[in-house]
Amino acid sequence: MASPTHFLVVVVLLLLGVATTAFSLSPNFYDKVCPQALPAIRKVVEADGSLFTSVVMVHSFWIPHLLSKPRKNARGNLNPVRGFEVVDQIKAEVDRVCGRPVVSCADILAVAARDSVVALGGPTWKVRLGRRDSTRARLDLANTELPSPSLDLPGLLNNFRKQGLNRRDLVALSGAHTLGVSRCSIFRNRIYNATNIDPAFAKQRRATCPRTGGNTNLAPFDSTPAHFDTAYF
Ligand code: HEM
The missing domain is CATH 1.10.520.10 (Peroxidase; domain 1)
Structure with a gap:
């Protein structure tokens, strides 16, 4: 172990x-x-x-x-x-x-x-x-x-800056989310309450992430979560 x-x-x-x-x-x-x-x-x-x-x-x-x-x-x-x-x-x-x-x-x-x-x-x-x-x-x-998942762009930039990383680093490193998944509890707020999100995409995510419960339901970050590609961007 x-x-x-x-x-x-x-x-x-x-x-x-x-x-x-x-x-x-x-x-x-x-x-x-x-x-x-x-x-x-x-x-x-x-x-x-x-x-x-x-x-x-x-x-x-x-x-x-x-x-x-x-x-x-x-x-x-x-x-x-x-x-x-x-x-x-x-x-x-x-x-x-x-x-x-x-x-x-x-x-x-x-x-x-x-x-x-x-x-x-x-x-x-x-x-x-x-x-x-x-x-x-x-x-x-x-x-x-x-960085917390609830940080906005200035917050993320600031967090990265404190580690000696710039905005280019932020964009490039975020691309690591071409792999893997996120839990419903992490993105629920965005798909139900945010206005700056594609409504069709939010609706799609709501199908497996209900308003209550289902906290550990998972959703991929991009369309090919098992491949390291540029789909995330
Ligand atoms: C920019 C700041 C970042 C934020 C706010 C962030 C946030 C998150 C969140 C919220 C999740 C989902 C966690 C969950 O639901 O349990 C996640 C997963 C992940 N993150 Fe990040 N992340 C950041 C940067 C990075 C970087 C720099 C890398 C790698 C270089 C990375 C690699 C991953 C991977 C591979 C997963 C998938 C994990 C899995 O499927 O189990 N993240 N990240």
């Missing part, structure tokens, strides 16, 4: 990481100490092949909604516990092929997220490595610094 610590460690890293780790990152960081590490990560991701694992990886890269949202039974056959197990499985395999724990959890997640995107039909890119794991887990930071 995955230790939440792994995730917490990465949370902090991501929240603080943009500013603090950029100086020495390189795609070749592990070439000398453990050239087998990256192929090992890809192998586990590809062998697992589950959509949920991929969603967990991509989400984990941004992380922490996962920490604050127990969704164990909310997703039918997409079982989050399985996703967490795969993170631990990858970590164990990387430590095994390297002979010792030389690859950081943050780097493992960053590479696994990239490999998951590729496995779901998305583009590839070089991951700059050498991120260090935090020695302290800060769930409080994860909960307060993450």
Whole structure:
């Protein structure tokens, strides 16, 4: 079973990481100490092949909604516990092929997220490595610094700015919602009360998200929730 610590460690890293780790990152960081590490990560991701694992990886890269949202039974056959197990499985395999724990959890997640995107039909890119794991887990930071789903555009821009991210980053990173789903409780207010929403789309969503109840009913973010494509935009 995955230790939440792994995730917490990465949370902090991501929240603080943009500013603090950029100086020495390189795609070749592990070439000398453990050239087998990256192929090992890809192998586990590809062998697992589950959509949920991929969603967990991509989400984990941004992380922490996962920490604050127990969704164990909310997703039918997409079982989050399985996703967490795969993170631990990858970590164990990387430590095994390297002979010792030389690859950081943050780097493992960053590479696994990239490999998951590729496995779901998305583009590839070089991951700059050498991120260090935090020695302290800060769930409080994860909960307060993450953007709330109810933020408006200025609020989102402000939240991203505080992490050193600009409006281009906001648009690009939001594209991660090409994968996965959202719970009815999260978007109910918009489909019943908002005026700045396409009425036909709102009506469509109301079909599976009633005014009361059905909080954990799920709806995809775009028309192809299992493919990494541009449909979200
Ligand atoms: C711009 C700020 C963001 C906001 C306000 C936001 C909000 C949300 C919300 C409300 C959900 C649905 C949660 C639920 O119903 O349980 C969600 C899911 C998701 N988010 Fe974000 N998110 C943001 C940024 C990101 C970023 C930067 C990434 C990745 C790079 C990301 C990846 C995902 C993924 C993959 C899911 C689907 C999870 C699943 O299907 O279980 N999000 N997000």
